[in-house]
Amino acid sequence: xxxxxxxxxxxxxxxxxxxxxxxxxxxxxxxxxxxxxxxxxxxxxxxxxxxxxxxxxxxxxxxxxxxxxxxxxxxxxxxxxxxxxxxxxxxxxxx
Numbered sequence: 769x770x771x772x773x774x775x776x777x778x779x780x781x782x783x784x785x786x787x788x789x790x791x792x793x794x795x796x797x798x799x800x801x802x803x804x805x806x807x808x809x810x811x812x813x814x815x816x817x818x819x820x821x822x823x824x825x826x827x828x829x830x831x832x833x834x835x836x837x838x839x840x841x842x843x844x845x846x847x848x849x850x851x852x853x854x855x856x857x858x859x860x861x862x863x
Contacts, residue, residue, distance in 0.1 A: 770861060774841040780828070787826050796825045806848040815842045 771781060788794050800821055808814045819838045823830045830838070848854050 771841055774844070775837045776834070776841060780834070784826055784828065787828075793825060797822060800825065801849075804849055806850070809842060809845075809847045809849070812839060812843060815839045818842075 772778065788797065800818065804818070808818075816835060816839045819830070819835050819842070823835075845854075845858065847858065
């Protein structure tokens with residue numbers, strides 16, 4: 769499942785990818801997610817909080833619809849941050 773199937777625009781993804789090349793921004797995002805586990809990524813409230821926090825760090829104003837789309841996307845991926853295969857799959861999705 770790609771992010772576009774969840775209504776997330778390619779333009780938004782491209783802007784975020786560009787901003788993530790900034791080392792300061794990248795470090796702030798890493799700190800945001802460094803202690804996140806599989807259970808956190810299956811909890812809609814925690815995922816929504818992470819999406820909101822990341823959007824502030826990235827200086828991206830998201831509508832409530834965009835926040836919900838991103839939350840649903842993360843929940844649908846069933847990401848386990850300790851599983852290398854999951855991380856490679858996500859990396860490939862956003863290359």
